[in-house]
Amino acid sequence: xxxxxxxxxxxxxxxxxxxxxxxxxxxxxxxxxxxxxxxxxxxxxxxxxxxxxxxxxxxxxxxxxxxxxxxxxxxxxxxxxxxxxxxxxxxxxxxxxxxxxxxxxxxxxxxxxxxxxxxxxxxxxxxxxxxxxxxxxxxxxxxxxxxxxxxxxxxxxxxxxxxxxxxxxxxxxxxxxxxxxxxxxxxxxxxxxxxxxxxxxxxxxxxxxxxxxxxxxxxxxxxxxxxxxxxxxxxxxxxxxxxxxxxxxxxxxxxxxxxxxxxxxxxxxxxxxxxxxxxxxxxxxxxxxxxxxxxxxxxxxxxxxxxxxxxxxxxxxxxxxxxxxxxxxxxxxxxxxxxxxxxxxxxxxxxxxxxxxxxxxxxxxxxxxxxxxxxxxxxxxxxxxxxxxxxxx
Numbered sequence: 001x002x003x004x005x006x007x008x009x010x011x012x013x014x015x016x017x018x019x020x021x022x023x024x025x026x027x028x029x030x031x032x033x034x035x036x037x038x039x040x041x042x043x044x045x046x047x048x049x050x051x052x053x054x055x056x057x058x059x060x061x062x063x064x065x066x067x068x069x070x071x072x073x074x075x076x077x078x079x080x081x082x083x084x085x086x087x088x089x090x091x092x093x094x095x096x097x098x099x100x101x102x103x104x105x106x107x108x109x110x111x112x113x114x115x116x117x118x119x120x121x122x123x124x125x126x127x128x129x130x131x132x133x134x135x136x137x138x139x140x141x142x143x144x145x146x147x148x149x150x151x152x153x154x155x156x157x158x159x160x161x162x163x164x165x166x167x168x169x170x171x172x173x174x175x176x177x178x179x180x181x182x183x184x185x186x187x188x189x190x191x192x193x194x195x196x197x198x199x200x201x202x203x204x205x206x207x208x209x210x211x212x213x214x215x216x217x218x219x220x221x222x223x224x225x226x227x228x229x230x231x232x233x234x235x236x237x238x239x240x241x242x243x244x245x246x247x248x249x250x251x252x253x254x255x256x257x258x259x260x261x262x263x264x265x266x267x268x269x270x271x272x273x274x275x276x277x278x279x280x281x282x283x284x285x286x287x288x289x290x291x292x293x294x295x296x297x298x299x300x301x302x303x304x305x306x307x308x309x310x311x312x313x314x315x316x317x318x319x320x321x322x323x324x325x326x327x328x329x330x331x332x333x334x335x336x337x338x339x340x341x342x343x344x345x346x347x348x349x350x351x352x353x354x355x356x357x358x359x360x361x362x363x364x365x366x367x368x369x370x371x372x373x374x375x376x377x378x379x380x381x382x383x384x385x386x387x388x389x390x391x392x393x
Contacts, residue, residue, distance in 0.1 A: 001094040002066035003081070005058055006104050008114040009089060010040040011050065039089055042121035042359060043107040048087045054080055058089060066093065107359050111304040116314035117359070124358065126348035131283035141379065182386045183329050186338025187286035188373035195291040195370050197246040199335050201260075203369065207328045208238045209260045223257070227323035230316035235302040236324055237361070239265075239295040239354055241280070243273050244370060252276075252353065265354065280350050281366060286378045287340050291370025294328065295350055296321040297363045321364045332369035338387075339369040 017031045037055060039048040050058075057076040061067060069092075072081060084090040088100045107117070139145055146152075171177070212224040223234050238255040240262070242248050250273040252265040268276065277288040280295070287293075298317045307313035325341040332339035343365045350356070350363045376388045 001069045001092050003061060003069055003072055003085070003090050003092050004066050005061040005063045006041050006043060006089055006091055007063050007108050008042055008112070008117050009058070010114070010118050011055060012038045012040060014038050039087075040118050040122055041089060042112065042117035043104045044088050044121075047122065048089060054084060054089075057081065058084065061090060106357070110301055110359055111308035112300070112359065113309050113311050113314065115311070120314065120362070121358065124347035124351075124362070125282060125344075126346055127279075128344075128346055129283040130344050131281070131285055179330060179333055181384060183333045184338075184380055184382045184387050185340050186290075186370075186372055187340070187378035187380050188376055189289040189291065189338065190371040190373045191244055191289050191291075193371045194244050194246045195337075197248070199337075200245050200248070200292060203328065203331045203335065203337075204238070204255060205260050206331050207324060208255055208257055210257045213258065225257075227320070227327045229320045229323070230303065230313070231306050233302050233306060234320070235298045235300065235317060236320050236364075237297050237299060238324075239297055239363075241273060241277055241293040241295070242291075243270065243277065243289070243293070244291040254354075276353065280346055280353065281342065282344050282346050284342060284344060287342060287366075287368060289370075290338075290340065290368030293366060293368040295354070295363045296324060296365045296367065297350075297354070297356060297361055299361045301360055318364055325365060325367050328367050328369065337369050338372040339367065341365055341367040 014036045015033050016036065017033055019031065037050045037052070039050050039058075041048070053076060057072070057080055060075050061072065069078075069081065081090065085092050085097060085100075088104065091097065091101050091104050093101065112120075134140075137148070139148060206226060209225070210223045211226060214222045214224070216222060222232055225234050229235070234257075237257070240253045240255060241251075242253060243250055248262070249267055250270050251267040253262040254265060255261075256263055274288060277290075277293055278285060280293075281287050298320065300314075300317065303313050303317050304310075307316070329339040329341065345363060345366045347358070347363050350366075351358050356362055372387070380388065382388050
């Protein structure tokens with residue numbers, strides 16, 4: 001059997017502290033520090049704890065050139081090698097290793113930058129209930145945050161004396177200024193009203209639809225959309241969890257940008273759809289009732305096709321999602337709707353629900369839009385009272 005090391009591997013020393021009675025009796029802190037060595041390989045689901053011997057052995061193996069098992073065994077015992085093969089940090093060409101070999105090869109073919117790949121793979125959440133955790137620790141308002149964490153960095157940042165500042169002309173407001181003033185994150189949705197099909201369709205086409213398509217070859221085209229995208233590649237797809245939209249059954253859908261159409265993935269009962277919304281949104285129940293919930297899921301390999309192993313491309317992809325989310329929020333505001341966007345999501349649960357391979361296509365954020373509720377039961381940040389006319393907001 002021949003062996004090589006997985007392509008991307010970061011090894012992180014992590015310290016943990018245990019209570020040590022002897023240290024306390026000797027006048028110490030009462031804590032004993034233990035160091036673990038953790039392997040982070042983005043083609044794997046979980047971090048892997050390593051011994052020093054395993055780290056030493058991994059350092060002897062190339063990521064590109066195959067090495068015979070017997071040759072490697074001269075530098076470490078066979079059990080250590082087999083343990084690393086089972087963990088997926090070493091890749092073998094034997095038939096019993098085909099599943100892991102194929103998985104790691106899929107990652108190799110993706111042209112990820114190593115640091116971006118590790119950050120993406122191990123920054124994803126699974127089963128987190130951040131909404132409940134916020135309530136449990138008593139953080140409801142900004143004042144609660146200050147009480148818990150102290151004062152934040154200054155809200156305005158200055159780089160010169162006030163006397164040196166050059167005042168700019170006061171603007172004459174335009175309709176766009178008024179629209180932007182009314183754009184506030186919505187935490188209150190009216191589930192008693194269905195979102196009109198025509199309004200939903202208009203928002204989807206404006207934000208995610210192909211406005212023009214320029215054919216390059218038989219199988220290649222350049223797409224024009226209303227938001228900018230690095231390299232003009234527009235890698236981000238929209239997946240939807242529909243709850244309260246006219247003429248559309250609740251469930252999961254994929255938006256086809258070229259045909260301006262929904263592709264059904266899974267129909268759902270209304271209560272099941274709402275339960276899934278809570279799960280995907282990490283139990284931020286103030287967003288979970290939105291009429292249409294949008295999962296922003298970039299197809300990374302589309303961007304990586306051009307920007308191969310590039311240190312900045314993952315950042316560019318996340319910027320694409322930011323552009324789309326703002327276009328969605330502005331569009332929803334124009335139609336008199338509320339909208340939101342959040343990055344506090346359970347990516348792993350979303351991938352399972354939609355059947356996504358995380359190193360090829362994965363959610364970066366979730367947004368949503370729908371009718372605002374008639375009353376502001378959940379606090380919203382609207383200091384100009386552009387949406388809610390009373391100080392209750």
